[in-house]
Amino acid sequence: MSDNTKFLLDESKLPKAWYNINADMPVPPEPVLNPQTLEPVTPDFLSVLFPMSLIMQEISTEAQIEIPEPVREIYKLWRPTPMFRARRLELALDTPAHIYYKYEGVSPVGSHKPNTAVPQAFYNKEAGTKALTTETGAGQWGSALAMACNFFDLDLEVYMVKVSYNQKPYRRMVIENYGAEVYASPTDRTQYGRSVLAEHPDSPGSLGIAISEAVEVAAMSGGSKKYSLGSVLNHVLMHQTVIGEETLLQMEMAGEYPDVIVACTGGGSNFGGFAFPFVRENLKNGKNTTIIAAEPAASPSLTRGTYAFDYGDTAKMAPVVKMHTLGHGFVPPTIHAGGLRYHGMAPQVSALVNNGDIQAQSVPQLETFEAAMAFTRAEGIIPAPESTHAIAVALREAMKCKESGEKKVIAFNLSGHGHFDMAAYDAYNKGQLEDYEYPAEAIAEAMKELPKV
Numbered sequence: 001m002s003d004n005t006k007f008l009l010d011e012s013k014l015p016k017a018w019y020n021i022n023a024d025m026p027v028p029p030e031p032v033l034n035p036q037t038l039e040p041v042t043p044d045f046l047s048v049l050f051p052m053s054l055i056m057q058e059i060s061t062e063a064q065i066e067i068p069e070p071v072r073e074i075y076k077l078w079r080p081t082p083m084f085r086a087r088r089l090e091l092a093l094d095t096p097a098h099i100y101y102k103y104e105g106v107s108p109v110g111s112h113k114p115n116t117a118v119p120q121a122f123y124n125k126e127a128g129t130k131a132l133t134t135e136t137g138a139g140q141w142g143s144a145l146a147m148a149c150n151f152f153d154l155d156l157e158v159y160m161v162k163v164s165y166n167q168k169p170y171r172r173m174v175i176e177n178y179g180a181e182v183y184a185s186p187t188d189r190t191q192y193g194r195s196v197l198a199e200h201p202d203s204p205g206s207l208g209i210a211i212s213e214a215v216e217v218a219a220m221s222g223g224s225k226k227y228s229l230g231s232v233l234n235h236v237l238m239h240q241t242v243i244g245e246e247t248l249l250q251m252e253m254a255g256e257y258p259d260v261i262v263a264c265t266g267g268g269s270n271f272g273g274f275a276f277p278f279v280r281e282n283l284k285n286g287k288n289t290t291i292i293a294a295e296p297a298a299s300p301s302l303t304r305g306t307y308a309f310d311y312g313d314t315a316k317m318a319p320v321v322k323m324h325t326l327g328h329g330f331v332p333p334t335i336h337a338g339g340l341r342y343h344g345m346a347p348q349v350s351a352l353v354n355n356g357d358i359q360a361q362s363v364p365q366l367e368t369f370e371a372a373m374a375f376t377r378a379e380g381i382i383p384a385p386e387s388t389h390a391i392a393v394a395l396r397e398a399m400k401c402k403e404s405g406e407k408k409v410i411a412f413n414l415s416g417h418g419h420f421d422m423a424a425y426d427a428y429n430k431g432q433l434e435d436y437e438y439p440a441e442a443i444a445e446a447m448k449e450l451p452k453v
């Protein structure tokens with residue numbers, strides 16, 4: 001076992017291929033459905049929104065997909081990312097467990113999201129796309145894609161949820177620094193946005209509405225604009241697997257192998273990227289790691305949602321997929337982990353949970369902030385409010401070890417830093433934060449709106 005605190009990989013160890021878990025899924029994938037007909041989609045339908053190279057990745061069953069050299073060159077601006085042993089946190093908790101964390105907050109925009117923004121911009125450029133459209137909640141995805149589009153000389157329109165646009169201006173400014181256009185959604189630029197505003201002039205917006213607007217602009221552009229999504233889809237999770245592949249090498253450097261791994265889940269991309277290489281080791285190479293998805297109690301798609309076909313957006317324009325869902329009309333409560341407020345979950349993550357290959361736990365907001373403070377005061381890093389869910393579950397596991405005396409090895413993914421989220425910490429420090437459980441009646445009501453497949 002190594003005495004080191006940080007485990008750094010040389011650039012030559014940057015993965016040459018992404019891992020495609022479709023090759024090893026223990027259950028066959030469910031079809032993706034056209035939202036109008038509820039029949040399986042044709043590549044033609046998807047090609048209005050995405051370049052063919054990404055559609056082929058979406059349905060590929062090859063285990064390894066080579067990372068294009070121009071993408072690897074840009075990855076080298078921040079990858080390989082460091083893995084740390086949280087020695088000071090272990091001491092503070094007085095636990096016999098060994099705690100490791102992989103840190104994705106070292107990317108230029110402070111999260112894991114550029115791992116897929118860069119290849120998505122690359123493949124679009126290669127296919128002749130002139131501009132991309134997308135949505136963003138708190139602005140993390142918007143800033144990652146704005147950076148990537150700038151690198152590949154593509155225009156970008158970002159539909160940003162209005163309440164975040166007004167309350168969290170800094171990421172909006174970051175997006176503009178990279179040269180992209182940002183609009184507060186709902187806007188009057190789209191038919192769907194205008195219909196929302198006609199009914200609710202003061203609508204604060206939602207991720208589901210912003211997705212509908214960005215999809216509509218791409219679909220109506222006659223082919224010049226394509227749409228880009230920052231999570232949920234198979235190819236997005238696959239691009240993120242550089243995280244887990246690097247972590248496997250770094251655990252080898254540490255001379256240990258994790259008994260438990262944890263990552264937070266909004267749409268499932270940092271979780272899939274961190275966990276899928278470990279799922280492969282479980283399924284194919286005789287390992288037996290407990291793999292846990294950590295989600296907010298206020299947006300509990302995996303722990304309290306239904307595994308069913310549902311629309312990906314509010315306006316029912318995005319494809320219908322089988323996933324754990326709280327219903328496409330889900331109105332997210334205002335918790336501070338903005339990136340975790342989506343009604344659904346990545347189909348691959350949902351299928352693995354449903355099949356018992358991975359587990360899920362939900363965490364109330366106050367517990368996540370308590371865990372974040374313990375982590376910050378021991379390790380120095382201020383985590384993104386999303387990432388605090390992973391820390392909280394890692395702490396639960398470490399405290400179980402303290403009770404039982406077990407020396408488990410726990411590894412979690414720290415998906416980003418929280419430097420743009422200080423208002424949330426300020427509210428916590430002033431005692432203004434509350435717990436919120438999503439009401440069971442609201443879930444039952446939303447289930448009546450599921451498409452009848």
Ligand SMILES: *Cc1c(COP(=O)(O)O)cnc(C)c1O
Binds near residue numbers: 230231265415416
């Ligand atoms: C967007 C975001 C998330 C949630 O998205 P996933 O697709 O579930 O990973 C988590 N952490 C950070 C820092 C994010 O920016």
